[in-house]
Amino acid sequence: MILVTGATGFLGKRVCRQLAAQGREFMRTSQSLGLDLRDAAATLAFFETHRPTEVINCAAYVGGIQFGTKHPAELFHNNLLMTLSLLAAAKATGVARIVNPISNCAYPAAATLFKEEEFWDGPLHDSVMVYGFVRKASWVGAWAYQQQYGLDVINLILSNMYGPEDHFEEERSHAMGALIMKIVKAKRERAPQVVVWGSGRPVREWLHVDDGAEALIRGLDAAATNQPVNVGVAQGISIIEMAELIKRVVGYQGELVLDTSKPDGAPYKTVDGSKGAALLQWTPARDFEQGVRDTVDWYIEHGS
Ligand SMILES: NC(=O)C1=CN([C@@H]2O[C@H](COP(=O)(O)OP(=O)(O)OC[C@H]3O[C@@H](n4cnc5c(N)ncnc54)[C@H](OP(=O)(O)O)[C@@H]3O)[C@@H](O)[C@H]2O)C=CC1
Numbered sequence: 001m002i003l004v005t006g007a008t009g010f011l012g013k014r015v016c017r018q019l020a021a022q023g024r025e026f027m028r029t030s031q032s033l034g035l036d037l038r039d040a041a042a043t044l045a046f047f048e049t050h051r052p053t054e055v056i057n058c059a060a061y062v063g064g065i066q067f068g069t070k071h072p073a074e075l076f077h078n079n080l081l082m083t084l085s086l087l088a089a090a091k092a093t094g095v096a097r098i099v100n101p102i103s104n105c106a107y108p109a110a111a112t113l114f115k116e117e118e119f120w121d122g123p124l125h126d127s128v129m130v131y132g133f134v135r136k137a138s139w140v141g142a143w144a145y146q147q148q149y150g151l152d153v154i155n156l157i158l159s160n161m162y163g164p165e166d167h168f169e170e171e172r173s174h175a176m177g178a179l180i181m182k183i184v185k186a187k188r189e190r191a192p193q194v195v196v197w198g199s200g201r202p203v204r205e206w207l208h209v210d211d212g213a214e215a216l217i218r219g220l221d222a223a224a225t226n227q228p229v230n231v232g233v234a235q236g237i238s239i240i241e242m243a244e245l246i247k248r249v250v251g252y253q254g255e256l257v258l259d260t261s262k263p264d265g266a267p268y269k270t271v272d273g274s275k276g277a278a279l280l281q282w283t284p285a286r287d288f289e290q291g292v293r294d295t296v297d298w299y300i301e302h303g304s
């Protein structure tokens, strides 16, 4: 039986939808569903009771750039505890595979096109030092459990994701969700301006959440590897170009104004996904502009 942790989150919900559509049996858990993964004893008891054979680990304490700045100690504490509990419970109950997503912010700040062999080649960007570190630590933990106990964990490094059921909030959201929310509201309220944080120059690669979910599900059956593997297509867009695209899709006539008092974060984040594409036999199925349209439509219907 597959267990999806973090099943109520953005990625977890879409993984569950795809598993259901494929007719695969799975269980869901999350903090609000009753299992706090920071609690090692509760996590072990859950695994002993339900005996999952595979885990897709979508649980995390995470948010966009401002969330990371406001909650660094909680990011450190909560995510490390979750990783420790999960690995220990999986080892104790003989889980056959864990699929573990790692955020692209685990890559060095100075890198532009992220390649697996450069994963350790420099310091993380200050804005994501804590979250990038705890995700890196989840790979180190997986490696340690693999070395000592033979635990099979596949670690997939995903680009920034977007899509239906994302978070569309000022503080918590990543840039795409936040800007869709702001621009849709500005159009509705006939506001003359929308504030875009930072210089607008940072480049991000955007992965549709359903393409990311598909990659994770493929990770259940892929050949084992104890090295982190990228998922992406090496195509980025600047934040201001992305905001202009959202503006066009929404049909907003006002002005985009940069607030340079807000942080830019890492200047460039795109990934060389060639290893992941080969390992998972995966290519993204969703066109970026269509994906943005679908996300805007979802937000207008459900989120606002
Ligand atoms: N979103 C993105 O752009 C990207 C995400 N990723 C990775 O994907 C993973 C999921 O991210 P995302 O879906 O965006 O995150 P969300 O914040 O949307 O979801 C987090 C999930 O984790 C659960 N959770 C949080 N704390 C605990 C806890 N103490 N015990 C049990 N469950 C807990 C939440 O449960 P509840 O709702 O019940 O509180 C929720 O289901 C993360 O590892 C992230 O780094 C990687 C690249 C990009």
Ligand SMILES: C[C@H]1O[C@H](OP(=O)(O)OP(=O)(O)OC[C@H]2O[C@@H](n3cnc4c(=O)[nH]c(N)nc43)[C@H](O)[C@@H]2O)[C@@H](O)[C@@H](O)C1=O
Binding pocket: 062, 063, 064, 065, 066, 068, 103, 104, 105, 127, 128, 131, 159, 160, 161, 170, 173, 174, 175, 176, 178, 179, 195, 196, 197, 198, 199, 202, 204, 239, 262, 263, 264, 265, 266
């Ligand atoms: C995937 C990874 O992603 C995160 O890192 P990030 O990519 O830097 O985060 P972001 O999406 O929040 O911002 C991207 C860029 O966009 C700009 N920007 C403009 N206007 C808004 C805006 O309104 N909101 C936000 N959040 N950003 C904005 C913002 O100033 C920055 O230049 C990690 O926190 C980490 O949590 C993580 O997992």
